[in-house]
Amino acid sequence: MLFGKEGHDDLVVRSARVIDPVEGIDELLDVRVDKGVIVDIGLNVSPNGHRVVEGRGLILAPAFVDPHVHLRTPGREDEETIASGTAAAAAGGFCAILAMPNTDPVVDSAAVLGSLIETARDEAEVPVGFLAAITKGQQGEELTEMAELADAGAAGFSDDGRPVVAPGLMRRALQYHGITGLRVAPHCEEPTLSRNGQMHEGPVSAELGFAGYPSVAESVMVERDLALARYEQQPIHLLHLSARESVEALSAAQAAGVLATGEATPHHLVLTDEAIRSLDANLKMNPPLRSADDRSALIDAVRDGTISVIATDHAPHAAHEKDVPFEEAPFGVTGLETAFAALNTYLVEPGVLTLPTVLERMSAGPARAYGLDVPRIAKGAPANLVLLDPTAPWRVGDGGFRSRSSNSWLLGETLRGKVRMTVAAGRIAYEAA
Amino acid sequence: MTVQLVRDDLLPPSDPPKRRHLISIGDLTRDDVSRLLATAHSFERSLEREMKKLPTLRGRTVVNLFFESSTRTSSSFELAAKRLSADVMSVKSSGSSVDKGESLKDTALTLDAYDPDVIVIRHPHIGAPGLVAQVTGAHIVNAGDGMHQHPTQALLDLYTIERNVGPIEGLHVAIVGDVLHSRVARSNIQALALMGARVTLVGPPPLIPRGIEAMGCEIATDIAVIGGADVVYVLRMQRERMEAGENFVPSLREYTARWGVTPERLLPGQKVMHPGPMNRGVEIDPRVADSPDALIETQVRSGLVVRMAVLYDLLTHGPVEVKSELAEEVA
Numbered sequence: 001m002l003f004g005k006e007g008h009d010d011l012v013v014r015s016a017r018v019i020d021p022v023e024g025i026d027e028l029l030d031v032r033v034d035k036g037v038i039v040d041i042g043l044n045v046s047p048n049g050h051r052v053v054e055g056r057g058l059i060l061a062p063a064f065v066d067p068h069v070h071l072r073t074p075g076r077e078d079e080e081t082i083a084s085g086t087a088a089a090a091a092g093g094f095c096a097i098l099a100m101p102n103t104d105p106v107v108d109s110a111a112v113l114g115s116l117i118e119t120a121r122d123e124a125e126v127p128v129g130f131l132a133a134i135t136k137g138q139q140g141e142e143l144t145e146m147a148e149l150a151d152a153g154a155a156g157f158s159d160d161g162r163p164v165v166a167p168g169l170m171r172r173a174l175q176y177h178g179i180t181g182l183r184v185a186p187h188c189e190e191p192t193l194s195r196n197g198q199m200h201e202g203p204v205s206a207e208l209g210f211a212g213y214p215s216v217a218e219s220v221m222v223e224r225d226l227a228l229a230r231y232e233q234q235p236i237h238l239l240h241l242s243a244r245e246s247v248e249a250l251s252a253a254q255a256a257g258v259l260a261t262g263e264a265t266p267h268h269l270v271l272t273d274e275a276i277r278s279l280d281a282n283l284k285m286n287p288p289l290r291s292a293d294d295r296s297a298l299i300d301a302v303r304d305g306t307i308s309v310i311a312t313d314h315a316p317h318a319a320h321e322k323d324v325p326f327e328e329a330p331f332g333v334t335g336l337e338t339a340f341a342a343l344n345t346y347l348v349e350p351g352v353l354t355l356p357t358v359l360e361r362m363s364a365g366p367a368r369a370y371g372l373d374v375p376r377i378a379k380g381a382p383a384n385l386v387l388l389d390p391t392a393p394w395r396v397g398d399g400g401f402r403s404r405s406s407n408s409w410l411l412g413e414t415l416r417g418k419v420r421m422t423v424a425a426g427r428i429a430y431e432a433a
Numbered sequence: 434m435t436v437q438l439v440r441d442d443l444l445p446p447s448d449p450p451k452r453r454h455l456i457s458i459g460d461l462t463r464d465d466v467s468r469l470l471a472t473a474h475s476f477e478r479s480l481e482r483e484m485k486k487l488p489t490l491r492g493r494t495v496v497n498l499f500f501e502s503s504t505r506t507s508s509s510f511e512l513a514a515k516r517l518s519a520d521v522m523s524v525k526s527s528g529s530s531v532d533k534g535e536s537l538k539d540t541a542l543t544l545d546a547y548d549p550d551v552i553v554i555r556h557p558h559i560g561a562p563g564l565v566a567q568v569t570g571a572h573i574v575n576a577g578d579g580m581h582q583h584p585t586q587a588l589l590d591l592y593t594i595e596r597n598v599g600p601i602e603g604l605h606v607a608i609v610g611d612v613l614h615s616r617v618a619r620s621n622i623q624a625l626a627l628m629g630a631r632v633t634l635v636g637p638p639p640l641i642p643r644g645i646e647a648m649g650c651e652i653a654t655d656i657a658v659i660g661g662a663d664v665v666y667v668l669r670m671q672r673e674r675m676e677a678g679e680n681f682v683p684s685l686r687e688y689t690a691r692w693g694v695t696p697e698r699l700l701p702g703q704k705v706m707h708p709g710p711m712n713r714g715v716e717i718d719p720r721v722a723d724s725p726d727a728l729i730e731t732q733v734r735s736g737l738v739v740r741m742a743v744l745y746d747l748l749t750h751g752p753v754e755v756k757s758e759l760a761e762e763v764a
Contacts, residue, residue, distance in 0.1 A: 202643065203647035325556065325579075
């Protein structure tokens with residue numbers, strides 16, 4: 001399901017604070033990796049002739065998994081490629097990412113999927129999985145050949161960027177989960193309610209004059225899709241939740257036994273619609289930044305596990321397409337290279353979320369939601385490790401990005417928290433200069 | 434701390450000189466508004482003394498950059514600049530490079546090569562004036578950006594009310610109609626609230642934006658509330674913004690029956706305003722539009738002197754108080 005460059009590196013990380021929320025580890029330890037596999041965790045681990053990385057003052061954690069990335073390939077290689085997007089992921093501490101199928105052409109056939117997988121084997125700095133579309137051309141009319149796409153190596157199914165408007169079609173897609181075992185991940189948006197909407201509908205949109213994209217445009221579709229998943233008794237993963245009502249619906253469905261997971265993005269966890277007063281097109285995304293109350297519901301849900309996945313929704317756009325008035329700009333912001341630092345700076349340091357919670361929601365949570373192997377710091381596990389400096393400050397944009405695009409919602413901000421090294425599937429994928 | 438006055442042109446390039454713009458009513462303080470209205474009044478008196486042209490802005494260049502059709506605003510700015518002896522150049526989007534797909538940024542950079550002192554811009558999208566301000570060295574005046582702001586309209590409306598009704602503080606103004614699509618309404622709500630007036634919005638719920646009461650106004654759906662207002666401000670039904678199938682109102686006929694401003698719904702002597710262009714027989718009854726209590730033509734005349742005041746103020750005193758600007762520079 002995941003494809004990338006192969007590698008089997010040797011390494012010892014000495015005296016880092018090792019945090020693995022899944023394994024219940026939080027202490028100063030050495031970790032040794034032989035040929036890409038964790039072989040020893042303890043004190044005074046013998047280096048075995050390996051390169052030793054000093055971890056004092058640093059945190060070693062299971063590397064991150066981002067289940068929501070736009071690699072823009074095929075079609076917009078000027079904005080991102082598999083090589084550049086996975087390099088950005090490695091720099092962000094990710095050991096695996098999932099790419100969305102809303103490319104040109106759409107990933108809706110085994111042929112398109114196969115060519116992406118082949119490229120990924122040659123170019124991907126970290127393993128990447130490709131979601132295939134739920135409907136042909138993401139037109140919301142005909143199902144893709146889901147069983148064949150599953151056989152060809154799809155990582156899941158989504159029409160991300162667009163809703164599956166017809167409930168009957170969404171139901172069929174969920175029924176196919178019984179055959180493929182691959183997660184169906186809807187983009188929840190009721191298009192007659194979100195119509196022309198540029199930002200969250202509320203006092204800020206009223207004052208600025210932007211057409212409003214109300215939170216109910218998301219939550220009515222969340223409720224519909226949860227009802228369908230419940231009826232079909234199939235699991236479902238809800239992409240980029242933004243509204244309190246969506247979180248409440250997810251929580252109620254989980255309590256009723258629906259196998260539903262949900263994700264939130266760093267930008268929805270950090271910002272509110274007040275930020276749009278700057279009229280900066282790098283704050284335009286779908287779903288939009290919502291109210292302080294919505295943000296607080298998302299944070300609570302991440303804390304209590306109702307939302308088990310933090311996903312960047314990394315959406316690169318060409319500079320000239322964003323350097324226009326807000327309404328003319330496309331939706332989407334980048335996020336791979338800033339995700340940890342943003343969450344660390346704005347949520348962990350002020351004490352809103354704990355570091356282990358953030359680490360878990362960025363790694364084990366997303367892996368489980370899509371049925372991927374959970375990155376672990378355990379003997380015998382493949383090395384999927386991120387070495388973090390939690391206090392190092394840096395200014396977003398200085399030194400450029402590994403992504404081909406720079407439409408970051410944090411451009412110019414000073415964050416604390418740097419990725420020093422990323423090991424993905426046993427291969428050192430990134431080292432800070 | 435010593436405060437050093439530095440000539441704008443001597444500031445290092447990394448810290449570009451602070452330019453003043455009029456992009457939103459939110460840029461202004463109450464004192465700024467009072468000063469602008471007083472300046473407008475002195476221009477009005479000088480024009481009455483048959484000095485049609487003042488030498489104040491001789492040698493200055495004003496560019497009118499209009500990406501939307503406009504009669505009264507573009508002509509008003511053009512005449513205002515000419516009355517102050519500025520050189521005026523008007524650029525319209527149709528028949529220009531914009532037709533060939535040129536971006537706003539590139540158009541602005543092109544015009545900036547002529548070193549204009551002021552760029553007056555109207556654009557169908559929110560935030561266009563700010564974008565032009567980022568890439569040019571000119572003072573920017575927003576002549577309407579999407580559904581966001583139309584600050585000179587609000588200033589001319591304040592001027593009209595002050596001169597024809599009385600001091601704005603404590604007045605009750607009812608704004609009737611399509612608030613949702615109206616930049617005029619947004620600028621006026623801010624401006625009237627800033628000057629201490631009470632504002633009530635009246636119209637069908639789909640045309641009253643959710644949450645707008647946070648701007649400091651009240652909301653009503655019953656047209657009868659206009660009976661209690663000192664001024665009834667009628668908004669144009671923006672038919673060109675009502676795409677088929679949007680269903681903001683079931684029909685213009687029903688809108689007019691419920692919310693049309695008719696003589697029967699007004700008290701004798703109640704003043705009526707409209708930013709134009711009017712849809713007679715839709716939002717405003719022709720008998721109201723033509724009555725002596727309608728201030729619609731007065732608004733147009735006010736527009737000229739208020740825009741003269743805005744141009745003058747930007748290029749001389751500036752709407753930002755000198756003290757606060759210095760404080761910013763020092764900080």
